[in-house]
Amino acid sequence: MVHRIIEWSLKNRFIVLALSAALFIAGLFAVKKNPIDAIPDLSENQVIVFTEWMGRSPQLIEDQVTYPLVTSLQGMPRIKYVRGSSMFGMSFIYVIFNDDVDIYWARERVLERLSTVSRNLPAGVAPQLGPDGTGVGHILWYTLDAPAVDLGEQRALQDWYIKFALQNVEGVSEIASFGGFQKQYQVTIDPNKLLYYRLTVADVINAIRTNNNETGGRKFELSDIGYIIKTAGYLKSMEEIQNISIKDQNSIPIRIADVATVQMTGETRLGIFDQDGAGERVGGIVVMRYGENAAAVIDRVKAKMKEVAKGLPDKVKFDIVYDRGKLITESIDSIKRTLIEEMIVVSLVVLLFLFHWRSAVSILIQIPITLAASFLLLNAFGISSNIMSLTGIALAIGVIVDNGIIMSENAYKQLSERYGNWLQQNKQSV
Secondary structure, three states: OHHHHHHHHHHOHHHHHHHHHHHHHHHHHHHHHOOEOOOOOOOOOEEEEEEEOOOOOHHHHHHHHHHHHHHHHOOOOOEEEEEEEEEOOEEEEEEEEOOOOOHHHHHHHHHHHHHHHHHHOOOOOOOEEOOOOOOOOEEEEEEEEOOOOOHHHHHHHHHHHHHHHHHOOOOEEEEEEEOOOOEEEEEEEOHHHHHHHOOOHHHHHHHHHHHOOOOEEEEEEEOOEEEEEEOOOOOOOHHHHHOOEEEEEOOEEEEHHHHEEEEEEEOOOOOOOEOOOOOEOOEEEEEEOOOOOHHHHHHHHHHHHHHHHOOOOOOOEEEEEEEHHHHHHHHHHHHHHHHHHHHHHHHHHHHHHHOOHHHHHHHHOHHHHHHHHHHHHHHHOOOOEOHHHHHHHHHHHHHHHHHHHHHHHHHHHHHHHHHHHHHHHHHHHO
């Protein structure tokens, strides 16, 4: 079979050259389409289920949330194992699938199972899926350089303006906010006053909940004009909360202000984010979606940040803390330089030792064709151009020319022997 292939190739040299040229051109297009990253994604094929039940101890979370979820999620098709982790007020379930499973198919299976599990969980507990990113999906960290704006306003700016704008960028799975204070109305109840007015904590909570609501009416027509009737009942200030009536005693309303103190404060924090020892900062983490091109996503995010910066308050700007784009550029440039240097050295060595330019060309032409064709295989198997894959290609350059040298040397030897025998036969005949 091999002899027939060689014989056919020798008889159809132009077809072989045309196929080689087509393979080289296809490889060049594959190089442009191949995703670029600094490090390979070796994380497991997993789906994260996050459940929040604030104020509960880890043991209670384990017994009533984590354990029911883990036992229910086990037994799904093409699954390897399920891990569970419980902490104060939160539960994390890691569902690990086989490596050949499509991540979005896996997320659909988990959602189907969660729809039947939720009814067995405590009231108010709603499991939700984590972002469709990976363990190396954090491609960009940024903070807000806003010395004249307090941390609460910065966090509000991040959560309600910047986050929504950057999440629309193609390839971005999530914008995770950190730092600052998440504003909230805090009602601090005085137990002595509750006892004096014969009220309970549940009465206060129910009064606030029922008064923080809007209801719709119907359409009312007057003088051929339609009016929509509704009640505006959402609370908008501390004064409105303080004036809520809890109960009437002797025709006198007892308000929230009579039994509690209302103030604007921040949600309880478990830590702070300090940058360079200069004070606290507010910022976000850009999480890349599974299987995206990291370099392209970073460029799109930076372009979007320039647009978003136009709508920021005065003297507020972005400060990029971590940018994988620089690491990608430096790593890829280093590998490219190494590849070029190695190709030049190998070419000089082949030319020097063979000292026959036609044989050397037949060997060296394999290097660019093989390198270009290797990117076709990288795209076919979903492997990105990173330090590991490009280093492997660089190490294979020496192996590429070895076969050519052996084949050229063997061909030269066979031709020399046949040519020498032919000369001897001609001399004898003469």
